Amino acid sequence: MASIRLEGVSKAFGAVQALRPTSLEVSDAEFFTFLGPSGCGKTTLLRLVAGLEEPTSGEIYIGERCVTRLKPKDRDLAMVFQNYALYPHMTVRENLAFPLEAKHLPRGEIQARIEEVARRLELAGLLDRRPRQLSGGQQQRVALGRAIVRNPRAFLMDEPLSNLDAKLRIQMRGELKRLQKDLGITTLYVTHDQEEAMTMSDRIAVLREGAVQQCGSPEEIYRRPRNRWVGEFVGTPPMNVFEATAERRGGAVVLRAIAAPSVRFPSPIPEPPEKLLVGIRPEHILIHRAPLPDALPGRVHVVEPVGDCSIIAIRTDAGLVNVKAAVEELPEMDEVVYLTALAGKLHLFARETGERIGP
Amino acid sequence: MGFQDRGVGAALVAPALLLLAVMLLLPQAHALVLSLFEEGRFVGLKHYRALFAGADPVRPIGNTLAFTAASVSTSLILGFGIAVLLDRRRRAQRLVRSLAIAPFVIPPIVGAFSWKMMLDPNFGVLNYFLTFLGVPMGRIEWLSDPRLAMASVVLTDVWMNTPFVMLVVLAGLQALPRSPFEAAAIDGASGWLVLRRVLLPLLAPSLLVAAIFRTVFALREFATIWVMTQGGPVNATYVLSMDVYRPLFLYAREGYSAAVGFVMLVLTFTLTLPLMVRLYRVSIARA
Numbered sequence: 001m002a003s004i005r006l007e008g009v010s011k012a013f014g015a016v017q018a019l020r021p022t023s024l025e026v027s028d029a030e031f032f033t034f035l036g037p038s039g040c041g042k043t044t045l046l047r048l049v050a051g052l053e054e055p056t057s058g059e060i061y062i063g064e065r066c067v068t069r070l071k072p073k074d075r076d077l078a079m080v081f082q083n084y085a086l087y088p089h090m091t092v093r094e095n096l097a098f099p100l101e102a103k104h105l106p107r108g109e110i111q112a113r114i115e116e117v118a119r120r121l122e123l124a125g126l127l128d129r130r131p132r133q134l135s136g137g138q139q140q141r142v143a144l145g146r147a148i149v150r151n152p153r154a155f156l157m158d159e160p161l162s163n164l165d166a167k168l169r170i171q172m173r174g175e176l177k178r179l180q181k182d183l184g185i186t187t188l189y190v191t192h193d194q195e196e197a198m199t200m201s202d203r204i205a206v207l208r209e210g211a212v213q214q215c216g217s218p219e220e221i222y223r224r225p226r227n228r229w230v231g232e233f234v235g236t237p238p239m240n241v242f243e244a245t246a247e248r249r250g251g252a253v254v255l256r257a258i259a260a261p262s263v264r265f266p267s268p269i270p271e272p273p274e275k276l277l278v279g280i281r282p283e284h285i286l287i288h289r290a291p292l293p294d295a296l297p298g299r300v301h302v303v304e305p306v307g308d309c310s311i312i313a314i315r316t317d318a319g320l321v322n323v324k325a326a327v328e329e330l331p332e333m334d335e336v337v338y339l340t341a342l343a344g345k346l347h348l349f350a351r352e353t354g355e356r357i358g359p
Numbered sequence: 360m361g362f363q364d365r366g367v368g369a370a371l372v373a374p375a376l377l378l379l380a381v382m383l384l385l386p387q388a389h390a391l392v393l394s395l396f397e398e399g400r401f402v403g404l405k406h407y408r409a410l411f412a413g414a415d416p417v418r419p420i421g422n423t424l425a426f427t428a429a430s431v432s433t434s435l436i437l438g439f440g441i442a443v444l445l446d447r448r449r450r451a452q453r454l455v456r457s458l459a460i461a462p463f464v465i466p467p468i469v470g471a472f473s474w475k476m477m478l479d480p481n482f483g484v485l486n487y488f489l490t491f492l493g494v495p496m497g498r499i500e501w502l503s504d505p506r507l508a509m510a511s512v513v514l515t516d517v518w519m520n521t522p523f524v525m526l527v528v529l530a531g532l533q534a535l536p537r538s539p540f541e542a543a544a545i546d547g548a549s550g551w552l553v554l555r556r557v558l559l560p561l562l563a564p565s566l567l568v569a570a571i572f573r574t575v576f577a578l579r580e581f582a583t584i585w586v587m588t589q590g591g592p593v594n595a596t597y598v599l600s601m602d603v604y605r606p607l608f609l610y611a612r613e614g615y616s617a618a619v620g621f622v623m624l625v626l627t628f629t630l631t632l633p634l635m636v637r638l639y640r641v642s643i644a645r646a
Contacts, residue, residue: 050541050545051544051545052541052544052545071544072541072544072545073544073545073546073547073548073549074547075545076547077545078545078546079541079542079545081538081541081542083536083538085536085538085539085541085542086539086542087539087542087543087556087557088539088561089560089561089563089644090556090560098543098546098548098556099546099547099548101552101556102543102546102547102548102549102552103547130644132644146542146546150546150547156545
């Protein structure tokens, strides 16, 4: 068990800058997730920590020890791969025993540890099978077992759930989180699935094009996205963003959508720049059947009921607006509706840079 | 598959099987019959007895087995080693692959003749270089010393056939997934453990294919050895294929030659069958 610290770590593959200089610290026993779209550098980051890639610059510390120039085998980490990377020619038992044999543990202890892990992950009945005789979920558990059997200083997990079907994925999500807390082992987790990141992590680093956009608790990232991109990437359906102007009206400052000037919001901050971007999450928009002053009229494009709530896309002068609402009576397609935003739930971003403005 | 479909399937492969039977089984059967006769008289197992327990100190079976074992094992180890070194070194790979293929492409007779000249005790290049180590020129009789001749022909055969092993193994290596090796590296495995427990088992199909081919070819090797030593000195490199050739073409003892040929066939099957069974099992296990 150990903290993990990156100091200015970067990686270039030829002319391609896969990871820009990145510094961050993951504390002991923390569940820390790298979240981002494919090609954002999250897997590269994990492989750098594992020692499978050598950083172009910077230092990596595990605990107090600088491991930048250590081989993977000397870092005492365990990794779960996206495709599980089980040894296809070995039985489950042999797969679990392999990292312990590499450590030259006595036979008795190897047996004891395998049994312990098999019990914890419900692998006892599968020990003499080979990977190809297992389902995806079972293979996944073996891969997990091979990681925990060693009692490593930290776990590295590269999209370990992405090859499972949706139901199993959600089940494993919970089990993995519980397991990590029970074992108390520092975990670096890589995923492109923001829901996975939000539900499992203590903290998340959101990556884009090799650079960390924001690092914080799931709640922080959701409630206070540091820029427009994070706001739109985290959350389904994505945040609605409009271009707007700020103007004084009487004593108050109001924001007016450029594409739909009739829509006005009271500004959450006293002195916004004249031109800016306004972001509203789909669940913070209310749908009205009757016209209201300052409301944005629109025509229902599509309604997607998802059980407890519905996702409704509405065509407006300000573009397609996504609304997530628990509406009792769903609007019909092409019905005209009126939208207002919940007060105090606006996100303001600078128009040029997309950076967050205000609290 | 229904019975009817099966009938159709059998009918479709029947012509090919028939052709195979005519081309393969009939000549073998003929050779088997031939091997029991001498000058038109039935002599039973006489030729076989002569081959296995003849008064002649010639040991073509022993020589063939020794040659095969030495050549196949050495070329497998070397070919495997070179392939592993080349794997992941793309640029070196292109160069070495085109260079290393040369011995494999050169006609065996040409290659063997070149080696014969290089190994010549008096004007060969090998002994020339050995003079720098203080060995007087002409001292080492590579091909005419009975203790060295077998090693010399094995050396030549290894030189010619290592590229084949290398190419097969390299292709196998490149088809292997990287992730089990990365997993093993993170699992803390030493290079030796990875080689023994991960690389060799995963590469087993390629190694077995190379071993089967090499064994078949080494067992029937003729040209290389014939060009270099003609089976000498004192029959030190006299192998089974020569025991087919010489009695037949020099003394017209077709019965004896047929017997030797049949023994070669049995030997080839006996030696490669376990490898083929193993290959079949490995392939099934991976499928």
